[in-house]
Amino acid sequence: MADPMKIRAVMQSGRVEVKILMSHQEETGLRKGADGELVPAHFISNVSVSHAGREVLRVQWGRAISKNPFLQFAFRGAARGDELTVTWIDNLGDTRTDRITIA
């Protein structure tokens, strides 16, 4: 199972600043391993962030994303103490969901 994300969500002058660090190998599918064989592509394909049942960010990613991706964005319309849900799915179907309370 995938390792937990590190998420920070802080209210700053009416906006929620969200910083997400995901633990993922992010293989492009172009790299060759020590055995000379291509390492199969393995990357996060979709990220979804939702707040109170409303999706506030939807992301579609390809293989150009770096290992252990870092994602930062901001949105309005939430308050301190609200819960934020972050979910990613990778191209092999592995998934991870973490929650955080907005500080």
Place this chain on the structure above:
Amino acid sequence: MKPGTSRLALTPSRCEGLIASEGGSCSPLPLAGEGPGVRAMAVGVRNRRGLALLALALLPVSAHAADPTSVYRQMLAEDNPAELAVAHGQQLWEQPRGPRQAALTACDLGQGPGVVKGAFAALPRYFADTASVMDAESRLVHCMVTIQGFDRQQLAAAPFSEAGAPQTDLEALVAYVAAQSRGAKIRVPQSTSEEHDSYARGRDLFYRRAGPYDFSCANCHGADHLRIRLQELPNLTRPEGARSAFAHWPAYRVSQGAVRTMQWRLSDCVRQQRWPQLIFGSQASIDLSTYLGVLAAGGTMDAPSVRR
């Protein structure tokens, strides 16, 4: 050791191969790193076919307070990917694992069984149960073997992760243990004769010139503002340089996408010196850490950090 590195047919005069001082004459680096005139270092390596492999010119450049590297480090440190390894290491520390299904919470890192906070800042140190000076990595291996029943040979055979592979358990554990000393003052002890001896051996190794290039650690780390390409090297003969080095390892190496430990750092330095391979957990590797840690006394731990 990389194939062939021990057999490079080098017949350098000191001028051609290693150190050229200001006037163009050749001189060995002074041991204390205090000597005058070390202005430029040119490394010209030729392999058997006579091709120049490497030509580095290390020129003195004064460090600026707002140098781009420190800005870069600051930006990355805000969301240091090493935190992922720290979280994973914490799981590994707390979960019952290994053939004996035991947790490492009984592991004594020098501050009593299970005490992690501040332990890393006081390692390497002497442990009575093994009657030897051990650093964090060799102590963790010792705990994984004696408490959890892992095989020492297996652990020592692959202590560091390969490129593109996940962190090894040991790397994650080191990251976790080091993170519990963030902000602690470096206080590598010198209270037993074994610890004194370890420091003395480490210092001797640091200044010892050997290998096909006749390199010592002090060649690159014995004066201020020496560089490899654009990478400024800390002067490890002075407390300031030793503090910055000791305080920031283990570190997340951006260029490798992985957390690397002090043992890895030392073994890669030794590889660049073309010395024989530094064996993981060997007394030599621990002694070098002791030398660095004792010199770094009073510095503030800030590991795992982010490095280039």
